[in-house]
Each structure stands twice: as structure tokens, then as C-alpha cells.
Amino acid sequence: MDPDPDQDLELLQRWRDGDKPAGGELLARHFNLLRVYFLKRVPERPTEDLIQEVFVRMVEALDRFEGRCSVRTFLIRIAQNVYRETLRELHRPDGQFDPLSESLFAISGRRQSSIVAQDQAQQLLLDAMQHIPSDQHDMLDLYYFHGFTLREIAELQEIPEGTAKSRIDAARRSLLREFMSLLGSDAEVWTDDALDRGLTRVRDVVIRGQPRA
Template identity: 45%
Template sequence: MAKRDERELLQRWQAGDAEAGNELVIRHFDAVRLFFLNAVSDREREDLLQETFKRVVAAVGTFEGRSSFRTFLFVIARRTLYDHLRQRYRGKGQFDEMTHSVVDQGASPSHLVTQIESHRRLLQCLRGLPVQTKELLELYYWQDMTGNELAEIQGIPERTLRSRLGTARKALRDCFVRCAPAAGDADEPDLEGALRELGEFFRTGRG
């Protein structure tokens, strides 16, 4: 996808060309769908997809192009998810994406997530991490986002982002080891490779 081409589509959309907007949405639809995959149930995912793109349509006229359209889109998808999780958490206190997990919200995983046996423990650990930590790992390994893109989406300096990414990897590894069967695993797990493998699996269209 050429950046210039995407900018042109965006400019045409902002000028009132609905067909250009539709093409942009189609290009990014599967990526946003994947963003919600390991956070909510299938029904909730479809609702959040609709709400995200509704918000994108409402906000696209104000987008100034200082970041990529993908970054702009995922900022909105992230806010949509957090609004949904806050609503779910209502009555239990104040939702905090840096400490609460999707498991804390009682969110059910997608049917596809529950069917994957080979990486079940890894997916369970991901879902048990704080929402922001889980999001960071999934965007990095499943969506191939750069440090700069992630920093913009999370609204933090890239140096801080890099530090958080290292902390996130450690938290996932600690959980994976802690949840190992009693006999334990003889070899050091290649969690980064497994995360990328999962991302590839989900991106093939089976999500």
C-alpha cells in the first residue's frame, strides 16, 4: 500500500468522495477486526467494529494528516474498546487499562481464540495481562506496528514505549512460565516467535 496513494484516498474522502472512504475502510477492516479478536466475544467484536468505523466517519474531516491514517484509525479503535470495557466494569469501581485485564471485565474470547490448542496457554496469559500491556504486544507482533506508531497510538514518547514493550514481554514470559504444567518446560519458550505465528494465523482470514 503506497503512502501517497493512501493520502490521496484520504484527501478525496475528506472532499466528499465516499467511494475513496470505502476503499480506505476496506483496506484496514481486517486489521481492526483483529485488534478486537482477543478482547471480546464475536458478537461484541462486530458491534465494536461498527462503532469504530462510525466514529472514524464522524472524525475524518478533522484529521490533519500529521500521522498515518492507520495510526488515526487505531487511536479511535482503542478508545472504542476502552469505552466498552469501562461500561462493562461499571459497578465494580473505576476501570484502569494499566492494571485491569479483559478477564477482569468478564469479556469472553472469540470462538477462534478458544479453538487454538497449540498456543492456548500463551493466549490465556495475554488475556490476563493489563489491557494496555496486552494491546501493546498484539499491535507489535500481530499488526507489525513500529515503535513510532505505537507511541502515537498510546500517546507517549517512543523511549517510554520501548521500555513498556520490554516490561510487557517480561510480564508475558513470567505468566507463561508460572502457568506451565507441573513437569515444566525443558526449553526456553520462544514467545516472540509464537506471537508472530499467532498473528500470521489470524491474518490469514481465519479470524
């Protein structure tokens, strides 16, 4: 079950008022979200170190949080910054990385997801996500696998909800094209609706977040 946003806000306020255990409880509620987020994207770095960096930056930003988005949106916005900075450090010495046009595969060269599924179609779907632009990857990942609402996606990208829906639809079309190219002759049975169901089914694989051996 996803954390209650009202409880998140209460814990954050208590933390901001000096209640350190409230901060620990809040971060524990979102630890798995951050763990899976980084595991899929930058397995080259210890996940715990990246999560710790998110927590440090959140502490630094507590006084700037105005409650205009959910706490987990706030956390993921910080995580996105850590992720993109880490990718640049690992793979782009010149610091250039455009999440709107470049995929995780394009920047890292990894051909397979760091999360493994037993079903071949599910695995190919996970792998295909690494071939779409990073920004689209994030939207689909958060929407399908972590239960982010359209409102939260809109908050994260600072766009209207209608625009968020259009971007998710576009991301799903991009993913379908990449997925079908990996499927080859088996691609005929996959429609947009089938992809939607496939993304829903693969959620448990992602949340379990098992790394490859």
C-alpha cells in the same frame, strides 16, 4: 501485506474532499485489523457493530485529522475508545476501568482467548495475553500480530519511540511471567527470546481470527 500508509493518506484526503468510494476503500483496507482487534477483546458483542461504530466516529473526526500519525494508528485509537467503553458497559456499571493495571481477564472473567490455536503452547500464549494489563496487551498485539512499528506505537501512546520500546519490553516480560505460570513444568524451555519467536509464530493464528465453536 500491510496497507501502504501513503495510499491511506491519499484515500483519506479524497474521502475528506467528498469522495465517498475512497472512504469505503480506505475502511476496507483496515477491516480485518479491526475485526480481529474486537473479536479477541469483546466477543460478547457483534464485531460488525463495533467496526461500524469506529467508522462512524472516524467520519465525525475526519476534519480533526492532521496527519501527525498514520491512518491505521488513527483508526486504532478510535477502536481503543470503543473497546474500553464497551467493556465498561458490559462489565463495569460504575464505569471504572484502568487499562494500565487491569487485564481483560480481570474485567471480563474470561479464562480463554476467543481465538483458537491448534498448538497447545500457542493457545496458552493467547490465553496468557488476557492476563496482562490491557494496555500491554494492546502494544504486543499491534506490534507482533499486526506489524505496527515502534513509531506507530509511540504515536498511539503519544510517547517517544525509546519509551515505546521500553514499554514493549516490559509488556513482553509481563507476558512471559503469565505464560510460564500457565505452562507449569514445561516453562523451563521458555526464555525471552523463545517468547519473541513464539509471538511471531502465532501471528497467523491471530490474523486468521477463528472464533471458538
